[in-house]
Amino acid sequence: MGDTMTGDGVLRVGVVGAGNISGAYFTTFPRLANLRVTAIADLDADRAAAAAAGLPGVRAATPDELYAADDVDLVLNLTVPAAHADVAHAAIAAGKHVYGEKPLASTTAEAGALLAAADRAGVRVGCAPDTVLGTGVQTARAALDAGQIGAPVAATAFMVTPGHERWHPDPEFYYRPGGGPLLDMGPYYLTALITLLGPVRRVVGMSSTPRPVRTIGSGPRAGTAFTAEVATHVTGVLEHASGALSTLVMSFEVWAGALPRIEVYGTAGSLSVPDPNGFDGEVRIFRSGAKEWEPVPEQGGYQNASRGYGVSDLARSIARGVPHRADGRLAYHVLDVMESLLAAARTGDSMSILSTCERPAAVPAGASPELH
Template identity: 65%
Template sequence: MGEQVTRVGIVGTGVISGTYLDHLAKLPGVEVVAVADLDLARAQAVATDSVRALSPDDLYAADDVDIVVNLTIPAAHAAVHQAALAAGKHVYGEKPLAMDRAEAEPLLKYAAANDLRIGCAPDTVLGTGTQTARAVIDRGDIGTPHAATAFMVTPGHELWHPAPEFYYQPGGGPVLDMGPYYITSLVTLLGPVRRVTARAGQSKQERMIHTGPRAGTVFPVEVPTHVTGVLEHESGALTTVLMSFDVWAGRLPRIEVHGTDGSLSVPDPNGFDGAVELVTAAQREWTEVPTAGGYAGAGRGVGVADMARALRNGEPHRANGELAYHVLDVLESFIDSAVQDQPLDVASTVTRPAAVPLGATPDTA
């Protein structure tokens, strides 16, 4: 395998694991060597001649696993992270980092005390979409950013997911499910958030599964499904946010950033690429911006490869635990603000990760 390959084990072989396995196989500097699931048969179903199926405990103990990639459900994120860290492994997980700040904070402290690293999705912000938008902002094309909007609306995941209940349980909902993509992108573009204010609603007490073998099954809704409010960034910029599972259709932009000299349209933060468009005081029509940064052709798992390179080179990795904790803090504060009916300060802060230069690959920059 050679010294330039970091070996990966995946825990959790549900729906999202197929995407990770496909993309990690194409990325430089990483090699998946094992998969694990509480249901060993599910792990065996995706195992190959070069990727063996193990129990979670055996994967944590495996000598040839350097990074454990945690693709379990949100309720299990913290426990799997802790088990992997306790076994001396670096960890990278799907979002959110944990169910809440109380679960997440001990993970960061343990990792720091034991010279281990935590990485966390979303790594979509490392693609050419968000990174081109960041380059436009950083070079001053829109002047000083002072405002942004972020909209994520959908009628609900029960329309397509065969087992959608966890989206409507604590740890789910539009804020914690899709919010990490939007807030991670906004922090990447505008810096950390210091204060939030929000309102929340819930259109239905129950929802029905529309697809798969359990179609017609009704289940309860336990979290707010429509949340809106404002984020105040440390820079002073204000972002208006709407996240909802209660909207059948909308013609709303994903993210726009407005500055003293222009406005910027940012592509869907749940994707890696997409068109970035710009309007300036001099050019009053929307114009697509040439790609100016980001990992080209990226897919889920590029954050793992970025972390692996950083480990080998002794550099900070971009999709890091501190960023994921700040995003979780913002999202949890957003929900708390709605429940408590008052603005709330965000206790944590974070430094924006390094930009991904144009033409970079995960094993070089």
Template identity: 70%
Template sequence: MGEPVKPLRVGVIGAGKISGQYSRTLRRLPHLPVTSVADLDPARAQQLAAQHPGARTETAAHLLAADDVDLVLNLTVPAVHGGIALAALAAGKHVYGEKPLALTVAEGRAVLDAAGAAGLRVGCAPDTVLGTGIQTARALVDDGRIGVPVAATAFMTTPGHERWHPDPEFLYRPGGGPLLDMGPYYLTSLVHLLGPVASVTGVSSRPTASRVIGSGPRAGTAFDVEVDTHVAGLLVHASGAVSTLVMSFDVWAARLPRIEVYGSGGSLAVPDPNRFDGEVAIFTAEDQEWQPVPPSAGYPEGGRGIGMDDLARSLGTGQEHRASGALALHVLDVMETLLTAAREGRSLPVGTPGAAPAALDGLLTDW
């Protein structure tokens, strides 16, 4: 893309399972050096710091006060996402965090207000939408290849993450569940493809009161389920398009698409939004058959953390970064409103206006 890239020294708070994926990406980005790592488990912090020459381990408080940390990478559990972000902003640091942005829309607004007052940036996962899968699909929609989008479907079904995650309890507490955990990948993609969501209708259920850890040293341990684990919704986009959404930790097997977009002149099959690549396929009224589409836009071979690269590039140009706090707040609002609509049995408007971020223009080969 040719934009200037602003170097940002990164302090990582949270060295759990997802940190390894971020670490691999950051090792490819010399303008985003990791200088400090903090975790409640010192051994985990040391293991992550050892992957980055010169990085040290310290407490979160010392990391936030460090002069050589410009951006805090917040990989903590959802319950403290908002609190860590606010502390980092108060310390004068930019923030990039795992999803969701915060536990509530009110807390998310507080994070963005604090960033605005301080002149700092807030970025938030998922940045999978910047990979070649979603960006290639978006280019086709933006170019009118399927006509005017009228509807979409988005399905994420699994029997539950406790089968493979050694410490899955947080996924079944407030801030977790299939919607808060996996919904951001799908909803962020739908906003990229169809624009912001204006209103929602939802239903949800919690078929089981407890789950059992299936792997790791705590295998066989039972724990309580505190959130609904099957959520379905109808989303009306500001454009008028209607999306059908199902997020479930209660389905053993299904033959459903990840995301499909239906237009007045054809249909689009979109790959798994939890990945950065995958095949895009298009069916048009003219061709009357599905055809694969080669990657045409996005970060080739992207990985978790490319949203920080985009943020650094955007600081150099003064433009809004794509994996932004504003987008994450809109997605959080959609999810919170959907769960409220499910509890109350009615349709509700989404309060945040939202906006589709700028598309990536072509394949980004200089990263």
């Protein structure tokens, strides 16, 4: 890998895409000593200039200027999903590492080409979500790895909501190809399941669109109806390479449900895992022979983590010459699982997952992404 960064171990970051999500990264980065933002680009030059003006020492640039800049080691790709692959290819062609918001690309074909280009260029690819690096999922992982519920047998993962049109003023993109509950929220849940239980080798699934006509509920277009072009309720079973079976439900069709976010069931107990769309939260355990659930003390993960810790983890990994955790191949495998689950729902067949990935290294308790 081309592990370029400054002599003091700081990774210089150029950000492409100055939309809403960029603010979360800009809030986090100042407290991560191994990252420094140097430039911001956006198709809207005024938006890039406004974002740069609020960050000392950061300049606005065009995308092409940013890719070519000598003081950019990594391109942080915060564009819309349809542009993820194009931006990543441009950065890789310029010899830059890339870290992007999920998904890695719109399809596995695009994502595979991106990873192959990075391999040829000798640069690293990272991808959100990095929520799994926080204390919530990592404490659950530590409990599993320590055998506290015996051998994992199965898991459940539920993300249910009536739909984003209730609150989003322009929600149509959630209901077009590339959207839907699985592709929108699935990366958080699947990345957590793979972090906990390892890669997936086979899936079966079913899907439906019981309410194809949706109505915008807020904003200037409230009352406007539109048609859902994708499945709005997806359910499936994932067979992990370990043999564990995960049941997944992702839905824009459920008004209320007393369902867990993620639970893992073992031969000697059960584990309750907090919302994988967050970095922390309480982990609970029910041990065989117990009468009630008990909280699990914090046992792993980056404390007080927030969006961007995956970039810092990547910078640390470059400095140490070790694999980074929010890895492009993990993101590719997640995308492959989602595509295969939707294909299984269309055909009624089980689908073998041709890709795999390494289970990312655990984050030790009390670790810092800059130091450990």
